[in-house]
Amino acid sequence: MRICLVSKSLAPFTGGDLGEYASRMARALADAGHEVHVLTAPQPGLTVPAAPELPGVHLHLVEPLPPALGGAFPHPPIRHAMQVYEALRALHASHAFDVIEFPERECEGVFAIRAKRTLGHFASVVLAVRLHTPTADLQQLNCVAALTLDTAQQEFFEAASIREADLLLSPTRALLERVTQRLGLGDTGTVAPRTRALLERVTQRPGLGDTGAVVPPPFARALPPVSSAPPSTPPRVLYAGPLEYRKGLHVLIAAMQSLFEKGLRAEVWLLGDDTPTGPGGRSLRQWLERSILPAWKHCFHFEPRPTESQLAQAFASATVCCLPSLWDNLPHELLEAMAAGCPVVASDAGGMAELIEDGRSGRLFRSGDVAHLASVLEQTLGTPALKDSARVASLCAPNHVVKQFEAAVARAAASQPAKSAAQRTRSPGTPRVSFLVPYFNMGRYLPETLRSIRAQSFTDYEIVLVDDGSTDAESLALLDTLQAPDLRIVRKPNGGLSSARNAGLQVARGHYVLPLDPDDLIEPTFLEKAVAVMEGTPGLAYVTSLVAYFRESPDNLVGGWVPSGMDRDALWVVNVASTCTALMERTLLLELGGYDEWLTSYEDWDVFSRMAERGMTGTVIPEFLFLYRLRHDSMTHTLRLNERQQMLAWLSQKHPALALDAGRALRIQQGEAHRLEARLLGEIQAAMPQPLLNRVADRVNGTLKRFDFLHHTLKRAARVVAPDESRPIRHQIMDRFLRRGGK
Structure with a gap:
């Protein structure tokens, strides 16, 4: 087959699970004899059309959009998705792909998939979407409530690519079920007749609800086994991965401190980059560090994301690798640890429970349960560790994964309906x-x-x-x-x-x-x-x-x-x-x-x-x-x-039940208000000459006070730009701002 994998991230040039998957899947498919192309974004150190790191794989880069149309895509992921579509049109014309696979994350395939549905492009190609964990689920799991219109559009486009793809692939059953349940893909009885036909086409897609759609990531054991290194003293508990709230690191820290109180002596190493998923969108690392009691601070070590060789050394020196996620798909670090022979302890929420056989290839604990994690860690640290690198080799062997992928694509290709225009009757002499x-x-x-x-x-x-x-x-x-x-x-x-x-x-x-x-x-x-x-x-x-x-x-x-x-x-x-x-x-x-x-x-x-x-x-x-x-x-x-304001109020009055999720709609509205506030402040400070700030129309001051965020923004701007002047302008600034805003 001629296969194109689309991935903005690509290891070893960028980190993360998506980049690792794209790189390893490309190599696995190429080793199996397929013609493999990868479409990616420009990366430092990446050379095209071939790179030594990916032998046998043809590499292609997306091109920037024309400057005149670049402004239509202020949100970078949406702009990249259009760049992907434009690049694929040219690549498919010269290579005639059999299958193109996109990650659902950041909606990389949405425009290409829509083009197939609307324009007939890629008509003979199986357009597959592989789940990694959609943005909407990541936001929810990380307790990120703030939502801008850009992020909302990204979430909507990710869902659209999932709904409209020819084939949906998932590394785990847990992720497949979570996403299809959230999107309601299995329920067509509650929708209007006009849309039921569309949903029925989507839900009857080959692979959805079939184990053939669960295709784990390829993994070839490359790290040295832990047995080649002497055991660490004191015992070392290792976490590797991003410092995100959903990863449950606060549960691990609380469990280890309870064990320290009981007299256990050990070290905890947390390897990964910080993220703004702490309370209020602040640093998670700082929030975690504040939760550590002074008596135990020396036992916890935070380090940035390691390189591949550093990660190998970390697994070699660890007594146990712990992944305490509140919910997770199938972290790359879990595969690395198990393949290296490092004992693993992980939560039972999500896909990790599909890989770990509790008591045989590792140990599971109840997600979010501090006491249970402490008990499992204590048992693991005090008894011979469970190791089973063969488990990863059996489920994620590249040749095995490729065969599953080939079978899923073949079913999807055989089931693609022929698209034909409906024949509608019309009265003679009347226009269409x-x-x-x-x-x-x-x-x-x-x-x-x-x-x-x-x-x-x-x-x-x-x-x-x-x-x-x-x-x-x-x-x-x-x-x-x-x-x-x-x-x-x-x-x-x-x-x-x-x-x-x-x-x-x-x-x-x-x-x-x-x-x-x-x-x-x-x-x-x-x-x-x-x-x-x-x-x-x-x-x-x-x-x-x-x-x-x-x-x-x-x-x-x-x-x-x-x-x-x-x-x-x-x-x-x-x-x-x-x-x-x-x-x-x-x-x-x-x-x-x-x-x-x-x-x-x-x-x-x-x-x-x-x-x-x-x-x-x-x-x-x-x-x-x-x-x-x-x-x-x-x-x-x-x-x-x-x-x-009058028009918006009328619309709100007419359509009070328009939003399916009123909370999400309100969060989008709040996000837009915050963005408008920041943009308005920038407009005032950057575009308005200082003398103009002295001519604020006081007669509309009372009106703007009803829009609290605007009122206080203007007050701050007046102090920043002209601190010694009285503030006038409200009406003129608002008119200028709204006129420049356009649609």
């Missing part, structure tokens, strides 16, 4: 798609928008142009010149954007509608691709694409935006589903009641919220097919703070 173009004093921009519509490769459409009471002479005169067979003009008194869209919706004849503002543009293939996705994927309520921003000319791209899709928790805070330019069934939009005419903005957000509340879903084509024009006088930029 109706463009809804609201128009109010947009004569300057409309001709270019109409040209982009008429440049579509899919030509079965009509254009419904709704003049919403234009008053500009130039715009009115333009309407008289627009007679064309594909265009119908509806005139009405001014009623706002929602009213104009509703008027167009009432007279539209198409099976689908596509709203398009008269200053925006779409790429020539937008309609062709969106219709193909909608008709080839049952259950979708809408189809949209990535968004590129431009000023004046579409050749002048200045960034963009990546809609996530129907993340209901995030949708309660921000319109992550789509822009208004999304293909939808006309009858569905009518059933939903059309657009809310009370809303002067965010009317599309409201529509997607109503879809989400009914259990509907949509998808986002991973290409920049929609071009959004940035104008200083656009509705988004001129929306004032109090108007924005």
Whole structure:
């Protein structure tokens, strides 16, 4: 087979379990005779297309995105995922892969997997996702409650890659069950009919719920056995791995201190880098060190992450290796220790209990139970240690792992359904798609928008142009010149954007509608691709694409935006589903009641919220097919703070049960408020000249006090930038900030 492993981390150039797995799996597959490629990020010391550390493996690096579109991906993992997709398109064209495997972590495969579902790319390839422990589970296990919109999108994309992959692989049954249960992949009876077909396709994927999907990591014993070194005096308890809360190190420290109180003499070595998973997002190491009583501080030793040779020496000198995790998958350090013949003690939560046979190849204790861990450690330190390096060799032997992988891929390849567009009936003489173009004093921009519509490769459409009471002479005169067979003009008194869209919706004849503002543009293939996705994927309520921003000319791209899709928790805070330019069934939009005419903005957000509340879903084509024009006088930029607050309040009142997890939605909102506070402070300090700070509009001070975090931010900024001046500006700063914020 031609196999491509995608992994941003790659040992020995970067550390961590993901890098170790990618390196060892690549070598194992290459040794078995497969053509193996690895797509990774640039690493210090890494040479391509081949590296001495990975003989027989072809290495490739992702390339940076064009600067104009890089701004669409402010969150590095999402940007890297798009770089992966672009690189894979070129690599697959020249190598024709049979299987591509992605880690679920940091959603490296989400755009490639979506491209297969929406665009037909990689149609003959098995796209596999291997679980390592998703970000959402890591956050929960590490008691990290803070959640930004970026992290929420990463979590959502990781879940999407798991749901939509052709094959789901897991090193342990415990992790597979944890993830599928959290995502509800085994429950299709409680979802709406429109999405049930999609979920049933996902849950019937080969390997899910089948032991064939549990493929452990390959491991070839390379470390010297402990028996070659003399026993340490005093006994040495070793932990190796990151210093994270989920690793349960506080349980180990408490257990060892209880043994010290009983007279045991031993040393505890904690080898790993610190992380901000302590209380309040602070240093875990400092929190652990504070929990150690002064009498026993000399017994505990903290050291940074060791090199491979240092880790070998550590196992050789250890009496026992302890992994006290509150929950864990299958830590690389556990495999290393067992393969080296070092006795191991580990918690029974997660995948470690699948590797360790309690009382034979190591000892297990009840996760989180300090007394039980102390008892097990005391027994282990006081009796001949249990060692069983053959256990790792039997379960993780590279040739055995490769055979399991080959079998799982073969089943997935045999089960891939042929994708064919659904045949829909239509009435003779009616268009397939109706463009809804609201128009109010947009004569300057409309001709270019109409040209982009008429440049579509899919030509079965009509254009419904709704003049919403234009008053500009130039715009009115333009309407008289627009007679064309594909265009119908509806005139009405001014009623706002929602009213104009509703008027167009009432007279539209198409099976689908596509709203398009008269200053925006779409790429020539937008309609062709969106219709193909909608008709080839049952259950979708809408189809949209990535968004590129431009000023004046579409050749002048200045960034963009990546809609996530129907993340209901995030949708309660921000319109992550789509822009208004999304293909939808006309009858569905009518059933939903059309657009809310009370809303002067965010009317599309409201529509997607109503879809989400009914259990509907949509998808986002991973290409920049929609071009959004940035104008200083656009509705988004001129929306004032109090108007924005009114619109958001109305949406919240209409959709109080939108979020599936209200706590998660509130955490996203808090994260966005904190980010806005930090950004606003930076705007004030970096962009505002000092004299301007003296002209704060006191008349809005009372309004901003209701937004406590903004009020105190402005006060701090005034003290930092102009400590000796009285503070005025509130209104001007807020207007400038909101206008620059755009969508």
